[in-house]
Amino acid sequence: MVTSKNLTQPIWADAHVHIYDCYDLEQFLNAALKNFNTTAQNSGYSQAETALLFLTETSKDHYFQKLIQSIQSDGNSNLMLKDWSFLGTQENCSVYAKHSTGQGIFIFAGRQVVTVEDLEVLALLTAEEFSDRLPIETTIQQVVSKGSIPLIPWGFGKWMGERGTIISRLLEQKESLPLFLGDNGGRPTFWSQPVYFKQAKERGLKILPGTDPLPFASESWRPGSFGFAIQGTIDFNKPAQSIKEILLDPNTQLQCYGTLETPLRFIRNQIAMQLVKRMRKKG
Template sequence: MIFLDAHLHFYSAYDRDSFFDAFADQAARLAPDASTCAAFVMLREAQKTLGRMLAITTRLGQRWQRAPDPAPGTCLMYDGQREILLIAARQIAARERVELLGLFTEAEIPDGLSLAETNRRLREAGALPALAWGLGKWLFPRSRAVRAMIDAAEPGSLLVCDSALRPAFWGQPRLMRRARKKGLRLLYGSDPLPRAGEEAVAGRYASLIEADLGEGDPATSLRQLLLDRSVAITPVGRRHGLPGTLARIG
């Protein structure tokens, strides 16, 4: 079993030990039998690579250290007892003001391109694209761009990523249901914001994958599992209530 936060950020405002402690504690509570605790860490336009992002946050005396990388585009963090597998991904804001995630890539793709062009460049870079849910971004005029992308997608070409920012009382959005009917897989992630204190959100809402990573490159193994529709992926944890959501987007 794999505990996977599919939408994680690590910002300079965070205390690194507190961030990884929070993630490991959430994983132990929500998935005590998980053989692997992992996360897609979103790189933004100014961030080059996952390894570089971690290197510039390294300080003397930190408990969480970086182990030898298991494979390109991955990092392994450990505190002497617990391990967290980090996998590089990109978050890109398209011209339509919809966010697209590029899983399994560090390729630099600028914000502001059309959704179609962003998707094309991600696929050319070997990424697995995922539409990120966002409050307002899946509603009103912007919902048309989301719907068009879902309608054009084939199973295995696009994933959808739910977020802890979607209020807990809010049932599954219509477009998310539409994606599921088309055979697109859903992932779940915590999506913390760039301010101090949000470290505690890491791992709050995540994906539970009913399989284990194979030998060799963990990113390759995970990608195969995400695309295998016989492997169950379910949400675990809790999304924020309405006050918590509004406080985070205000």
């Protein structure tokens, strides 16, 4: 079990993360810690004392459950990693990955839900499951009813035309449901910031950036490299509840960090993803 301590300090977070089976878990965690530390050092800190990864798994992916199942009754992990161990918390949606140096990263469960409009809704900070192919308003309401935070992430070509109109309508609704938009480290440098980000900010809604790494082994270095920083207090036994309260606080200020994708890498990744989709259809 994680030792309880409450600290008001900078918190570094990546709000859109996947752990794919093609990743080496040790390399993935090493890269994330390195990225968080680099960002913290660029901001004048010696290291990232509190770092967070928000998993956003599809209905076919359950890597977070592997982490939970690896934790034994004494609160420690039986995963045989060289420099990392996993500790349980008092929540079913959070674990603490601890490095041999003493540093660590909180990893939160979450889902990536596809709506009938072919938009995505991320359900953050939850171990609950959600059904795909429902209307986006219904999906958001279900996510909120389960105590989760709904986030609509930017995706290549997904916020255009009729679907863009849907995003705009959601942002203008007077209902007081919490809603976030998500920027994506895979957005290319030549792609201007979506107009809906400005609309969201005018409505007092927050933009949570994340890396959204792709299912290629070469992408395992990206987590933690694109995200946001906030100030707050984390209860190390109930970190998901703590970060939820911080994010829902209208007075919380976010500082985004990281660089967007280069045009060449963006084009290469898009071609690779199309090949992956075709292989999946054939399978």
